[in-house]
Amino acid sequence: xxxxxxxxxxxxxxxxxxxxxxxxxxxxxxxxxxxxxxxxxxxxxxxxxxxxxxxxxxxxxxxxxxxxxxxxxxxxxxxxxxxxxxxxxxxxxxxxxxxxxxxxxxxxxxxxxxxxxxxxxxxxxxxxxxxxxxxxxxxxxxxxxxxxxxxxxxxxxxxxxxxxxxxxxxxxxxxxxxxxxxxxxxxxxxxxxxxxxxxxxxxxxxxxxxxxxxxxxxxxxxxxxxxxxxxxxxxxxxxxxxxxxxxxxxxxxxxxxxxxxxxxxxxxxxxxxxxxxxxxxxxxxxxxxxxxxxxxxxxxxxxxxxxxxxxxxxxxxxxxxxxxxxxxxxxxxxxxxxxxxxxxxxxxxxxxxxxxxxxxxxxxxxxxxxxxxxxxxxxxxxxxxxxxxxxxxxxxxxxxxxxxxxxxxxxxxxxxxxxxxxxxxxxxxxxxxxxxxxxxxxxxxxxxxxxxxxxxxxxxxxxxxxxxxxxxxxxxxxxxxxxxxxxxxxxxxxxxxxxxxxxxxxxxxxxxxxxxxxxxxxxxxxxxxxxxxxxxxxxxxxxxxxxxxxxxxxxxxxxxxxxxxxxxxxxxxxxxxxxxxxxxxxxx
Numbered sequence: 001x002x003x004x005x006x007x008x009x010x011x012x013x014x015x016x017x018x019x020x021x022x023x024x025x026x027x028x029x030x031x032x033x034x035x036x037x038x039x040x041x042x043x044x045x046x047x048x049x050x051x052x053x054x055x056x057x058x059x060x061x062x063x064x065x066x067x068x069x070x071x072x073x074x075x076x077x078x079x080x081x082x083x084x085x086x087x088x089x090x091x092x093x094x095x096x097x098x099x100x101x102x103x104x105x106x107x108x109x110x111x112x113x114x115x116x117x118x119x120x121x122x123x124x125x126x127x128x129x130x131x132x133x134x135x136x137x138x139x140x141x142x143x144x145x146x147x148x149x150x151x152x153x154x155x156x157x158x159x160x161x162x163x164x165x166x167x168x169x170x171x172x173x174x175x176x177x178x179x180x181x182x183x184x185x186x187x188x189x190x191x192x193x194x195x196x197x198x199x200x201x202x203x204x205x206x207x208x209x210x211x212x213x214x215x216x217x218x219x220x221x222x223x224x225x226x227x228x229x230x231x232x233x234x235x236x237x238x239x240x241x242x243x244x245x246x247x248x249x250x251x252x253x254x255x256x257x258x259x260x261x262x263x264x265x266x267x268x269x270x271x272x273x274x275x276x277x278x279x280x281x282x283x284x285x286x287x288x289x290x291x292x293x294x295x296x297x298x299x300x301x302x303x304x305x306x307x308x309x310x311x312x313x314x315x316x317x318x319x320x321x322x323x324x325x326x327x328x329x330x331x332x333x334x335x336x337x338x339x340x341x342x343x344x345x346x347x348x349x350x351x352x353x354x355x356x357x358x359x360x361x362x363x364x365x366x367x368x369x370x371x372x373x374x375x376x377x378x379x380x381x382x383x384x385x386x387x388x389x390x391x392x393x394x395x396x397x398x399x400x401x402x403x404x405x406x407x408x409x410x411x412x413x414x415x416x417x418x419x420x421x422x423x424x425x426x427x428x429x430x431x432x433x434x435x436x437x438x439x440x441x442x443x444x445x446x447x448x449x450x451x452x453x454x455x456x457x458x459x460x461x462x463x464x465x466x467x468x469x470x471x472x473x474x475x476x477x478x479x480x481x482x483x484x485x486x487x488x489x490x491x492x493x494x495x496x497x498x499x500x501x502x503x504x505x506x507x508x509x510x511x512x513x514x515x516x517x518x519x520x521x522x523x524x525x526x527x528x529x530x531x532x533x534x535x536x537x538x539x540x541x542x543x544x545x546x547x548x549x550x551x552x553x554x555x556x557x558x559x560x561x562x563x564x565x566x567x568x569x570x571x572x573x574x575x576x577x578x579x580x581x582x583x584x585x586x587x588x
Contacts, residue, residue, distance in 0.1 A: 002213060002255065003250060003255065004208060004246060004250060005034045005080075005213060006032065006033050006215050007035045007037050007188075007216040008024075008025070008029075008036050008037065008239065009037050009190070009218045010024045010025065010037065010038050011038075011039050011218055011228075013219065013220045013229045014060075015060075015227050015228055016059050018066050020221065021038065021062075021070055022070060022073055023221065024036075024219055024220070025074045025079075026077060027236040027239075028079075028219050028239060029079045030236075031236055031239045032240060032243035033219075033243065035079050035080035036082070037216065038082075040062075040067060040085055040093055041057065041061055041085075041086035041090050042061055042086075042087065045088070046061075046090075067093050067097070068096070071097040071099065072097070082100060082101045082102070082124070084103045084104075085102050085104070085114070086108065087114065088113060088114055088117060091118070100124060101123050101125065101151075101152075102121065102123060102124070102125055103127075103128065103156070104118065104125065104126065104127050104140065105128050106128040106130050106132045109127060109129075109140040110140070115140055116143060118150075119143060119144045119145070119146055119149060119150070120149055121149060122150070123150065123151055124153075125144055125150045125154070126154045126188065127140055127141070127153070127155050127156065129156060129173075129177065130157065130158050130159025130160075130190070131159050137155065137181070141153065141184065141185070152186060153186070154186045154187065154188050155177050155186075155188070156187075156190050156214065156216065157170075157171075157173050157174050157187070157188070157189050157207075158190030158216070159192065160231075160232065162232075163192055163194040163195070163197075163231040165193075166193055166199050166203070171189075171203065174189065174212065178210070178211055182211075187210065187212045188213060188215065189204060189212050189214075189215055189216070190216040191215070191232065194232060195223050195230070195231065195232050195233050195234055195235075196223070200232065200234070201245060204217065204242075205245060205246065205249040208249055208250065209253055215246065217242060218233035218234065219236070219239050220233035220235060221236065223235055258500055258503055258583075258585075259501075259502050260502040265502070271296070272303065273295055273303070274295065274297040274299050275293070275304065275306070275309065275324045276322060276323050276324065277291060277292060277318040277320055277321065277322050277324060278292060278320070279291070279320050280318065281314055281317065281328075282317055283314055283315055283317060284314065284315075285313070285314045286312070287309055287310055287311065287313075292310075292324060297321070299323040301323075301325065301507075302453070302454045303454055304454045308426075308475075313329060313330045314329055315328065325453070326450075327452045331427050332377050332378075332426060333375075333377050333378075333425065333427040333428075333447055334376065334377060334425035334429070335370070335376045335379045335428075335469075336380045336382060336415050336428055336429060337363065337367065337379065337380070337381045337382070337431045337433065338382045338383075338411055338415060338430065338432055338433060339360055339382075339383055339392055339433025339434075340384050340386070340389050340392070340433070341389050341391070342388065342408075343524075345524055345525050345526075346525055346526055346528070349434075350392060351392070352529055354532065354533050354537075355537060358395060359436055359523060359532075360392065361395060362536065362546065363435070363438065364395070364401070367379055367431065367440075367443075368399060369440045369547060373440060373444070375440060375444040375447065376443065378402065378422060380402040380404060380422065381396035381401045381402070381404070382404045382414040382418055383396075383414070384405060384406065384408045385405050385406060402418065404417035404418050404421065405417075410488055410490060411491045411493065412477070412484075412487045412490035415428075415493075416477065419477055419478065425474060427447065427451070427471065427474070428473070429447070429470070429472075430469065430471075430472060430493065431469050434466065435465075435466045435468065435522055435523075437464075437466050437532070437553070438467055438468065439463070439468075439549070439550050442469075442509070442515075442550065443469055445460075445509060446468070446470075446471050449471075449508075449509045449510075453507035456473045456475075456505045457470070457471070457472055457473075457476060457505075457506045458471040458508065459471075459494070459506075460509040463509075463517075464515075464517050465522045466522035466528075467521055467550065470494060483583045483587050484582070484584075485582045485584050486580040489581065492579050496581045499581040500581065500583055503583070503585075514551070514554060515551075517557075519557060520570065521553075525567065527566050527567035527569070530566050530567070531563060531566040531567045534566070535553070535556060535563070539552065
């Protein structure tokens with residue numbers, strides 16, 4: 001949930017005087033309003049001349065020149081400007097002044113001519129829904145959405161009954177609007193309760209948990225004067241308090257309900273019980289249900305799930321009351337390398353020549369070192385079904401890696417082919433094809449950190465980019481694949497964890513200062529290629545082949561610091577990519 005945008009509604013509180021309209025806008029912005037809304041209308045297109053209130057609206061309305069001058073001056077206040085447009089000429093005036101959005105009054109939801117013009121505007125479009133049927137709302141949405149130019153469409157719940165009774169407010173309508181239209185619109189609430197009633201400030205706060213993004217509140221300079229539109233308006237000092245109350249309420253409601261506050265994290269760490277040994281346990285025993293019980297213990301880590309530890313073989317001793325970690329039991333680790341040839345920045349980077357070998361073979365050799373040293377138990381390679389990736393597939397086969405091919409865009413679906421094809425492996429390393437300098441020793445350290453902290457995800461981000469791996473539990477990958485609302489962004493799989501970090505058991509490997517360097521050693525651009533090629537040529541000439549260490553890398557750049565300038569101007573694109581990382585927890 002994002003911060004609610006507070007709209008100060010001027011309406012006709014200006015009494016037909018532009019200088020008062022400006023004063024209202026100034027006081028609202030000074031009080032903290034995010035935006036100011038006016039009602040632009042010309043009596044002749046708004047109401048028939050024989051109507052009893054024609055003269056009233058004629059007297060209240062401004063000329064086009066007055067609107068042009070007023071809106072130009074309000075723009076200087078720095079707040080957004082919206083306007084009700086009560087006809088085509090009113091819309092033209094608003095459009096000519098390039099305001100930030102247009103509001104369609106409930107009475108115009110079937111005004112096809114107006115809606116057709118609005119459908120062509122690249123601005124926010126607000127629809128007031130009070131007194132309108134769902135068929136009328138749907139009609140307006142269908143017309144305006146026919147071209148899909150609108151920057152955002154917002155349904156505003158509420159109506160003005162001068163003032164509106166509290167029991168006529170029906171905040172639950174917001175829930176129904178969200179249920180019916182929530183996938184295509186945002187929601188807002190327009191409050192019209194008597195300004196003298198305490199609920200004129202309470203009801204808007206009650207609307208926030210319904211998921212509204214916009215909150216409209218009438219303003220006036222002096223409600224006691226009982227001018228036009230005074231009924232539900234707040235005076236400047238009242239509006240200022242109202243804005244402060246909204247912001248306080250937002251902190252209480254929480255803008256990110258899936259996240260914990262720092263104090264809640266502390267509470268969790270201090271109170272959650274751990275699985276501890278009831279008695280001393282020795283290696284090679286099979287852990288039984290009768291061997292463990294839950295107690296509070298001084299362990300700065302989460303506890304493993306009961307079903308995932310009972311029945312496992314113990315590989316290191318436990319004392320009585322010692323908290324159990326995954327490091328005490330046996331696990332099978334599989335490295336999953338994910339790569340494809342397609343690249344917009346550096347075409348076919350995976351097979352570019354480095355020391356007489358395709359670039360990705362340097363990665364394969366580094367991972368194979370970890371395999372030979374017993375740090376991992378199996379290697380799988382995942383690529384796409386695209387014909388161009390046949391060359392990568394054959395290279396992986398030549399290393400006797402388990403190989404899998406799948407969807408081009410959905411990287412997680414490719415990884416799951418390896419995970420489900422090797423169901424006995426419960427710890428999964430994710431290694432991307434760009435990171436060809438992964439360090440075998442830090443692969444081992446990352447796994448140890450993951451197991452010692454009973455983590456579901458572990459990063460080694462303190463290492464130079466291009467040398468680190470990520471560690472997942474296999475069940476966490478299964479969970480993400482099943483529960484994520486959209487896996488098509490899983491090229492950036494880390495974001496699915498970090499954007500929901502408090503809902504997962506995570507750990508970060510602490511790296512010694514000597515190796516905690518901000519080097520860019522990932523292979524993503526031509527400058528990266530030139531840097532890595534120079535580095536590996538040096539290692540080759542020193543006789544280290546593929547068995548160089550992080551010390552060797554750091555020593556190289558300390559000896560040749562100018563090399564880091566080769567790719568210092570390259571920007572990491574991943575930080576700017578929009579990815580849908582929401583998880584549908586209701587599926588659990």
